[in-house]
Amino acid sequence: MATITHEEAHVHAHGPELQHQFETPEQQKEAATLGMWAFLVTEIMLFGGIFMAYIVYRWAFPEAWEESAALLNTPLATVNTVVLLVSSLTVALAVNAAEEGNKRRLLTMLALTMLLGLTFLVIKGYEYSEKFAHCAGAKDPISWITGSDLHESHECLVPGRGFLFPEEHGATGGSHGAAHTASMQSGHQLFFLLYFCATGLHAIHMIIGLGVMSAITIMALRDRFSPTYFTPVEIGGLYWHLIDIIWVFLFPLFYLV
Amino acid sequence: MRDFPLFPEQASTFANQVDQLYFFLVALSLIFAGVLPFVILYLIVRYHRSQKVDRSNPVDSNLKLELTWTLIPLALVMLVFFWGAFLYVQMRTPPARTLDVYVIGKQWMWHVQHPNGKRENNELHVPIGQPVKLIMTSQDVIHSFYIPAFRIKQDVLPGRYTIMWFEATKPGEYHLFCAEYCGTEHSLMIGRVVALPLADYERWLATPGPVVLPDGTIDTGQAIVAPSIGDPMAAAGARLFTNLGCLGCHAMAGGGVGPSLQGLYGATEKLADGSTVVADENYLRESILNPNAKIVAGYAAVMPSYQGQISEDQLNQLIAYIKSLADTGN
Amino acid sequence: MSTISLPQSSYIRDNSRTFIDWLKSWLLTVDHKRIAILYLLSINFFFLLGGLAATLVRVELITPQGDLMSSDVYNRAFTLHGVIMVFFFLIPSIPAVLGNFLVPLMIGARDLAFPRLNLLSWYLYMIGGIFALIAAVFGGVDTGWTFYTPFTSTYSNSNVVMSITGVFIMGFSSILTGLNFIATIHKMRAPGLTWFRLPLFIWANYATSIIQILATPVLGIALLLVIVERVWGVGIYDPALGGDPLLFQHLFWFYSHPAVYIMILPAMGVISELISTFSRKRIFGYEFIAFSSIAIAILGFLVWGHHMFVSSQSVYAGLIFSFITMLVAIPSAIKVFNWTATLYKGSISYRTPMLYALGFIGLFVIGGLTGIFLGVTAVDLHVTDTYFVVAHFHYVMVGGTIMAYLGGIHFWWPKMTGRMYNEIWGSIAALIIFVGFNMTFFPQFILGYLGMPRRYHVYPPEFQILHVMSTAGASILAIGFIVPLIYLAISLRKGAIAGDNPWGATGLEWKTSSPPPTFNFDKTPIVTEEAYAYPPEAAERDAASWRPGSPL
Amino acid sequence: MAEQQHTNAHHHGDRHTHISRGTYYRVFVALMVLMVLTVAAWWVEKNLLHIPGWLAVTIAMSIAIAKTVLIVLYFMHVKISSRMTQVYAAGAFVWLIILFVITMGDYVARGWPPQPGPLP
Incomplete structure (x- = not known):
């Protein structure tokens, strides 16, 4: 029986990036790509459940959907869409740079991507804080933080016991008190619940994506990549693009009703 | 000796039909599950390694054989599918003329109200030889109304009506179970179904008796009227209709702020968005609790919601009343 | 390799000097075989725990009154049984233990494609399990393993969030196992090992993995929304707040019906291996068995609504789901017939794994046929949510999955440990389990048709005799599950040295030493023949070599 | 190691094909155009002419699907993948x-x- 294990043999034959269980770098790369795609399938189905709930409730409460979507901040979301699409381009260019072995460009693109990702999260955070500020009775997040300009709340779009859909946007008009029971608002509340769940889950993915990008940047700084080995950049890029695709659907579904 | 049944009683028109299909399935199963083990036993004994038998030319595939044991089971399952499907559609389609009984499920009891206003808890009296339709809803979680002797079961959901129908054939007392797990005392959410000849049923209907209402109050003196005369559930609904001021908008002659309810039940309504809807119990329920979900064409969305203002019980009465308007309208 | 002693180096042995080093070498291992052993230990622990809960339930049901425990305790006991057995035993059992151990060995790879993900998946499983255990210890859950809303989301006063979190985390463990197998089976097969040379166990695990990655996330999101609803009091499933309880059932069964195939498909894979080996014959209709696995995986996604025939789902949907359910029966039938045909002209030996395999066929046939009863809409209206359903899925899950799991454990035990177990005790235990199982669950079919609803703590007295029979059977079954634990543990020390290939089986896993070295093969094997490549005269030769006194 | 080559090689012919940077830019421009289109469609149906809901959803979803296809095929390299x-x-x-x-x-x-x- 041979005494040299495969691992030792492989470390000599190939670079250190080839893990012991693989025969060739191509095999390792293909396995990683396929594995990542299998994971992306999972991610798509994860959001699929939320989209399923969205379809059911939009079909059940079409008016509530239209009235609620009017209260979301579409201009900010449009900016966010642009930000994400640009970040998708920079990621694609980062993979391209890695493929060509251009470390400088790779690092620039990675940095740009992370910057755009952060921008997205900041804008998203502002959007969220607007909603929370209204619940707290403030006009906008800044007056909420400074504590000035507090007044009686007439709008709270955060689902929960305090949820209050503003009357002037409701189809019923303001004369009937009974029209504002929980049930009347259920469609509106479901819209905002799904809005927070879907965009929140998306934001969590974005944060994970930023973590992945930072790890890849560190690896790039340590010269771990070469034109023959850049699998982490590639599969990290796949993950980032998926986040982008999900936003491509969230944007028209929530903001452009 | 305690009785030790191995087969449930057949007490509805469905029971025999379901049992026939069941026995057919059992027979099919016996052909497979009864014969296949013997084939296997034969093979493992005959071809045990200690047996000197002919093992030459073993086969490891045979398309004809594969097709045989694909297509024959396929034909058989298609047969039972269509058999079951026809029966299922029948079991889910109540006939036009039924005796309507309203059922409310709550943790952990069944509350039943008959058309004449007679109420009962954890019991259901029904006449035999008469199709009975149960219009069921739940106050809390999902329950399931199950009468094994009738071979019928239907989940009872909060927030909507589900419908189940049957025709009892044999006088007697049968089990009534809640079949969908509904919390701590799920297994105590049981009762009995009493099937009576029509005359006995009518006599029973006319007997007043105290009953605990779903909201916990005790109703001692029920207004019981002979079933042939009138419809006190509808009468209670009519009172409610007046007291809530519904008549102010829904004038019987039409021309009010809201559409007339005369002859509404069972009719097809044209809605503001161009679609149509059949006015059944669930539509009436929704229109009372969430009036703006479906606006009848030509009317404005001005009706307030009565969600939280009336109980399931009162809702049942209102619906019984609106249904009675259809009867006179015809 | 000699058959006198265990090999000098194997995945079990290591040269750690201190206990801490040894512990680390196991808990931080990335070797698929060691992870499989970790899974084996933890899954069996959960199996015993679930079994304990089942014992409580069965003992309570001896009498029609609720005299042993309160209804609250009873509800918690059957929920614990369901959650543990479904999510922490059945779903991971065969893929995570046997699959983990065997997939790389069978395809001639050194490890799975992502060894670290594999370890992570075990840790996720353990974390999920710990959540479920904490929920059980601090009061338990009373929702049933199906977590139906709005009871779960609004009304239940138990540790729902904790348990659901556990199941959610376990789901990711299952997903990671699935995607690992997919990448491994696609990309890491040994040279010459084409798809149609793969053992059927691999096909079955591949089909299972597809279900795992496609279905599990939907359960995840459905449960996540239950948590959101409970914690924030918003109504996504509660009709009082505009939600729809049936949406939960749709999302839940979109996962949980395919999950049934996550449990049974790998079991079918195991049975294919066992039947072929102990008949000394190439399996009959290889392609049909292989494709029927894939067909089951795909069709299994289209039938979830047959759990909802009485839920007030539309009649049209009910008919369509019923129709497709009938179609799923066909690939399962194909498998059973092909296994039977494999026996013809074989040289059959009654070793313990084969006894389990034969038991599997018998029980699975009953489980599968009663599945047709439940798929036929009109009959389902009567028997759904009764003991008929309970009996049906226990025939499939216990009679199917657990029989195959035990059969597989016995079959590959010599490969995992290098030692043989006691054959006589093995056969006795297999027979005890078979008899005990039928005694436990056959009466439940009769109970179910009589109308005994499931999840009942007290029941009408006329059902008592059948319940007592069932409990009597369950105690025999329990003994049957304890016996293997004992003789398998003893075999670790005292068992005969097995050698590389004690069964004379084909397949790459038997070409390496027992237990295998860390990287499985000293030299990557090159495959030149199909699976189960027994020569045509293999059965004859095997029978000719039989002498009185050789193993049966 | 030479004989241990991986067998699953049916797509080796195209594995070195690669998407040029020019394509990335063109895809990006297309994505931006689509994004402007979807927002414009929304603005038009809000402010100018009322179209039925199902048509608006169809337009929005078609554009989203078109964007997804572009991203998946080019940015995610599925066009040149196995x-x-x-x-x-x-x-x-x-x-x-x-x-x-x-x-x-x-x-x-x-x-x-x-x-x-x-x-x-």
């Missing part, structure tokens, strides 16, 4: 559609909120 990757990428969407179509089929036929079909 057949298996393509199958998995497509499979995810097929399964989503199964989930949506069957579940919504039930809702539409059942009517929820209540809206009875011919079989009550």
Whole structure:
């Protein structure tokens, strides 16, 4: 029986990036790509459940959907869409740079991507804080933080016991008190619940994506990549693009009703 | 000796039909599950390694054989599918003329109200030889109304009506179970179904008796009227209709702020968005609790919601009343 | 390799000097075989725990009154049984233990494609399990393993969030196992090992993995929304707040019906291996068995609504789901017939794994046929949510999955440990389990048709005799599950040295030493023949070599 | 090691094909155009002419799907990936559609909120 294990043999034959269980770098790369795609399938189905709930409730409460979507901040979301699409381009260019072995460009693109990702999260955070500020009775997040300009709340779009859909946007008009029971608002509340769940889950993915990008940047700084080995950049890029695709659907579904 | 049944009683028109299909399935199963083990036993004994038998030319595939044991089971399952499907559609389609009984499920009891206003808890009296339709809803979680002797079961959901129908054939007392797990005392959410000849049923209907209402109050003196005369559930609904001021908008002659309810039940309504809807119990329920979900064409969305203002019980009465308007309208 | 002693180096042995080093070498291992052993230990622990809960339930049901425990305790006991057995035993059992151990060995790879993900998946499983255990210890859950809303989301006063979190985390463990197998089976097969040379166990695990990655996330999101609803009091499933309880059932069964195939498909894979080996014959209709696995995986996604025939789902949907359910029966039938045909002209030996395999066929046939009863809409209206359903899925899950799991454990035990177990005790235990199982669950079919609803703590007295029979059977079954634990543990020390290939089986896993070295093969094997490549005269030769006194 | 080459090599012919930077820029421009289109469509139907809801949803979803196809094919390299990757990428969407179509089929036929079909 041979005494040299495969691992030792492989470390000599190939670079250190080839893990012991693989025969060739191509095999390792293909396995990683396929594995990542299998994971992306999972991610798509994860959001699929939320989209399923969205379809059911939009079909059940079409008016509530239209009235609620009017209260979301579409201009900010449009900016966010642009930000994400640009970040998708920079990621694609980062993979391209890695493929060509251009470390400088790779690092620039990675940095740009992370910057755009952060921008997205900041804008998203502002959007969220607007909603929370209204619940707290403030006009906008800044007056909420400074504590000035507090007044009686007439709008709270955060689902929960305090949820209050503003009357002037409701189809019923303001004369009937009974029209504002929980049930009347259920469609509106479901819209905002799904809005927070879907965009929140998306934001969590974005944060994970930023973590992945930072790890890849560190690896790039340590010269771990070469034109023959850049699998982490590639599969990290796949993950980032998926986040982008999900936003491509969230944007028209929530903001452009 | 305690009785030790191995087969449930057949007490509805469905029971025999379901049992026939069941026995057919059992027979099919016996052909497979009864014969296949013997084939296997034969093979493992005959071809045990200690047996000197002919093992030459073993086969490891045979398309004809594969097709045989694909297509024959396929034909058989298609047969039972269509058999079951026809029966299922029948079991889910109540006939036009039924005796309507309203059922409310709550943790952990069944509350039943008959058309004449007679109420009962954890019991259901029904006449035999008469199709009975149960219009069921739940106050809390999902329950399931199950009468094994009738071979019928239907989940009872909060927030909507589900419908189940049957025709009892044999006088007697049968089990009534809640079949969908509904919390701590799920297994105590049981009762009995009493099937009576029509005359006995009518006599029973006319007997007043105290009953605990779903909201916990005790109703001692029920207004019981002979079933042939009138419809006190509808009468209670009519009172409610007046007291809530519904008549102010829904004038019987039409021309009010809201559409007339005369002859509404069972009719097809044209809605503001161009679609149509059949006015059944669930539509009436929704229109009372969430009036703006479906606006009848030509009317404005001005009706307030009565969600939280009336109980399931009162809702049942209102619906019984609106249904009675259809009867006179015809 | 000699058959006198265990090999000098194997995945079990290591040269750690201190206990801490040894512990680390196991808990931080990335070797698929060691992870499989970790899974084996933890899954069996959960199996015993679930079994304990089942014992409580069965003992309570001896009498029609609720005299042993309160209804609250009873509800918690059957929920614990369901959650543990479904999510922490059945779903991971065969893929995570046997699959983990065997997939790389069978395809001639050194490890799975992502060894670290594999370890992570075990840790996720353990974390999920710990959540479920904490929920059980601090009061338990009373929702049933199906977590139906709005009871779960609004009304239940138990540790729902904790348990659901556990199941959610376990789901990711299952997903990671699935995607690992997919990448491994696609990309890491040994040279010459084409798809149609793969053992059927691999096909079955591949089909299972597809279900795992496609279905599990939907359960995840459905449960996540239950948590959101409970914690924030918003109504996504509660009709009082505009939600729809049936949406939960749709999302839940979109996962949980395919999950049934996550449990049974790998079991079918195991049975294919066992039947072929102990008949000394190439399996009959290889392609049909292989494709029927894939067909089951795909069709299994289209039938979830047959759990909802009485839920007030539309009649049209009910008919369509019923129709497709009938179609799923066909690939399962194909498998059973092909296994039977494999026996013809074989040289059959009654070793313990084969006894389990034969038991599997018998029980699975009953489980599968009663599945047709439940798929036929009109009959389902009567028997759904009764003991008929309970009996049906226990025939499939216990009679199917657990029989195959035990059969597989016995079959590959010599490969995992290098030692043989006691054959006589093995056969006795297999027979005890078979008899005990039928005694436990056959009466439940009769109970179910009589109308005994499931999840009942007290029941009408006329059902008592059948319940007592069932409990009597369950105690025999329990003994049957304890016996293997004992003789398998003893075999670790005292068992005969097995050698590389004690069964004379084909397949790459038997070409390496027992237990295998860390990287499985000293030299990557090159495959030149199909699976189960027994020569045509293999059965004859095997029978000719039989002498009185050789193993049966 | 030479004889241990991986066998699953049916796509080795195109594995070195590669998408040029020019293509990335062109795809990006197309994405931006599509994004402007979808926002414009929304603005038009809000402010200028009223079109039925289903048509608006169809427009918005078609544009989203077009964007997704572009991203998946070019940015995610599925166009030049192995057949298996393509199958998995497509499979995810097929399964989503199964989930949506069957579940919504039930809702539409059942009517929820209540809206009875011919079989009550």
